[in-house]
Amino acid sequence: MAGLSGKRILLVIGGGIAAYKTLDLIRRLRERGASVRAVMTRAAEQFVTPLSVASLTGEKLHQELFSLTDESEMGHIELSRAADLVVIAPATADLLAKLANGLANDLASTILLATDKKVLAAPAMNLRMWLHPATQRNVAQLRADGVLFTGPDDGAMACGEFGPGRMSEPLAIVAAIEQAFDAETSLPLPAGLGGAKTGALAGKRVLITSGPTHEPLDPVRYIANRSSGKQGHAIARAAAQAGAEVILVSGPVTLPDPAGVAVTHVETAREMQQAVEAALPADIFIAAAAVADWRVEGEAREKIKKGAKGPPMLALVENPDILAGVSKMPKGRPPLVVGFAAETEKVIDHAKAKLARKGCDLIVANDVSPASGVMGGARNAVHLVTLQGVESWPEMDKDEVARRLVAHIATLTPTGKTSS
Ligand code: CTP
Numbered sequence: 001m002a003g004l005s006g007k008r009i010l011l012v013i014g015g016g017i018a019a020y021k022t023l024d025l026i027r028r029l030r031e032r033g034a035s036v037r038a039v040m041t042r043a044a045e046q047f048v049t050p051l052s053v054a055s056l057t058g059e060k061l062h063q064e065l066f067s068l069t070d071e072s073e074m075g076h077i078e079l080s081r082a083a084d085l086v087v088i089a090p091a092t093a094d095l096l097a098k099l100a101n102g103l104a105n106d107l108a109s110t111i112l113l114a115t116d117k118k119v120l121a122a123p124a125m126n127l128r129m130w131l132h133p134a135t136q137r138n139v140a141q142l143r144a145d146g147v148l149f150t151g152p153d154d155g156a157m158a159c160g161e162f163g164p165g166r167m168s169e170p171l172a173i174v175a176a177i178e179q180a181f182d183a184e185t186s187l188p189l190p191a192g193l194g195g196a197k198t199g200a201l202a203g204k205r206v207l208i209t210s211g212p213t214h215e216p217l218d219p220v221r222y223i224a225n226r227s228s229g230k231q232g233h234a235i236a237r238a239a240a241q242a243g244a245e246v247i248l249v250s251g252p253v254t255l256p257d258p259a260g261v262a263v264t265h266v267e268t269a270r271e272m273q274q275a276v277e278a279a280l281p282a283d284i285f286i287a288a289a290a291v292a293d294w295r296v297e298g299e300a301r302e303k304i305k306k307g308a309k310g311p312p313m314l315a316l317v318e319n320p321d322i323l324a325g326v327s328k329m330p331k332g333r334p335p336l337v338v339g340f341a342a343e344t345e346k347v348i349d350h351a352k353a354k355l356a357r358k359g360c361d362l363i364v365a366n367d368v369s370p371a372s373g374v375m376g377g378a379r380n381a382v383h384l385v386t387l388q389g390v391e392s393w394p395e396m397d398k399d400e401v402a403r404r405l406v407a408h409i410a411t412l413t414p415t416g417k418t419s420s
Contacts, residue, residue, distance in 0.1 A: 005033030010083035014092035015043020017158045018124035018167035025170040026056040080115040090124035100138035120148040124167030144259035150176035199243030200410035206244040207282035209289035211251030213269045218300035226375040229253035232288030234402035249275040269319035285334040287323040327359035338362045344369040351385040
């Protein structure tokens with residue numbers, strides 16, 4: 001890890017209750033040797049005082065766009081460029097909307113538009129605001145523009161609701177900042193400032209499955225699982241950001257399609273298998289989907305009715321194993337095949353057995369027992385299991401897992417063009 005010694009961070013503080021955590025973030029960054037210059041929006045001043053921010057950064061605080069003294073000392077353009085990384089924390093719905101649409105009507109938004117540096121956003125807002133299609137559209141646009149994101153996390157919110165919208169914890173933001181510096185050579189610059197196809201996976205075709213599958217009982221009922229698709233979709237996004245051509249075969253999820261990724265939507269395991277076969281060849285296949293192991297034999301054409309015979313007996317048949325099928329292709333097998341192992345106990349032992357049984361090159365194993373909060377949650381702790389051994393990573397945001405996994409996979413992939 002590069003460390004943050006000597007790094008110059010320009011911190012844009014938006015107006016949200018999470019701004020109190022930004023004070024701790026400043027402290028954590030300075031502890032690691034970074035210098036922090038802060039810009040506060042008017043709304044941010046309602047949540048933390050300019051004096052606290054100035055004291056913690058040890059630098060002059062910038063608040064006004066039209067300030068004669070500030071402009072003569074350091075103009076807003078210079079301020080936006082005299083940094084190694086721009087971090088928005090908390091990134092409010094308003095700041096994200098302004099940046100996605102190129103608005104610049106205060107110092108914070110002007111700086112974000114004027115900068116030629118990478119931007120990392122740590123969103124924080126009410127969950128309805130985060131899930132609103134307008135915010136999701138803005139986030140997708142910003143990702144496509146090369147803006148990096150950390151969080152938001154799921155959890156209890158200041159407004160009393162529960163769900164995605166909490167700003168990542170300061171240490172998670174620090175990890176994302178370190179990651180942004182680490183990945184400097186493998187991530188694209190904002191659009192227009194550098195080619196998007198120059199990353200660690202440039203020239204590679206990556207096929208990914210994500211989400212659950214739904215196996216119908218009749219026209220209105222189905223068997224499902226708790227997979228949200230967050231991890232698989234994050235990997236698709238990270239692979240696209242690393243310059244790959246990405247094809248995502250997604251089961252039913254509520255997530256937006258990742259920007260810059262070709263997405264095929266399917267419902268059942270058999271549809272997923274067909275879509276995967278149709279999308280091959282690929283250089284890398286990543287099976288992140290939680291494919292249903294069984295489907296109901298003889299799906300009813302009409303809705304099954306209650307009746308005198310009592311509850312229906314459901315006979316199950318096994319679904320095709322998509323990962324094993326691709327791993328064991330006699331011809332045209334992708335050079336790198338990565339599977340996931342969702343386990344609720346003996347995670348590593350089961351993952352080792354799966355690696356052997358399915359014939360893939362790497363298994364990313366995770367604990368999906370209810371206590372872990374992984375299924376549907378924002379965070380994940382994974383173990384990379386290969387024939388060579390096991391590498392365990394600490395718990396982190398699913399976006400971080402995705403970025404690290406993509407960087408790791410890039411080191412395992414032979415260089416050269418797609419095998420077709
Ligand atoms: N997988 C697949 N097709 C299936 C089942 C699983 O492609 N029909 C893939 C998953 O995408 C994942 C890996 O296989 O990459 C392991 O999935 P998991 O559900 O953990 O394992 P299972 O094969 O279901 O084995 P078990 O029931 O023993 O846990």
